Amino acid sequence: MLNRSRNVICPTCRSVNSWEGDPAPDEALYCHLCDGFIATHQHYVESLIKGEVARIMARYANPDSSYQLSLLKQVLADRPSADARL
Ligand SMILES: [Zn+2]
Numbered sequence: 001m002l003n004r005s006r007n008v009i010c011p012t013c014r015s016v017n018s019w020e021g022d023p024a025p026d027e028a029l030y031c032h033l034c035d036g037f038i039a040t041h042q043h044y045v046e047s048l049i050k051g052e053v054a055r056i057m058a059r060y061a062n063p064d065s066s067y068q069l070s071l072l073k074q075v076l077a078d079r080p081s082a083d084a085r086l
Contacts, residue, residue, distance in 0.1 A: 008044060012036040019044065 006018045010031040017031055017038060025042035039047070 008038055010034065010036060010038055 008017050008019070008029060009015070010017055010033065013031060013034045013036070015031060015033040017029060019029060019041060023029075023041040025040065025045075027041045029038045029041070029044065030036065031038055
């Protein structure tokens, strides 16, 4: 599920910052240590969603190998004979 920690690493000094409350989409987050601009809340949410989508896609791109193996066994078992030519 979505990472709800709301922690954002500052790209400048690597300190951990976070959103508080319910920020507006165009509200900017500035680093509490170096005052550098980090992101708007809309950009933060978009990058969060992109990261989740990428994670989910990666999971489906690498299906369970034991499932693939059972499919392969099933296909091989369905062969009429060992002499069958493709
Ligand atoms: Zn910083």
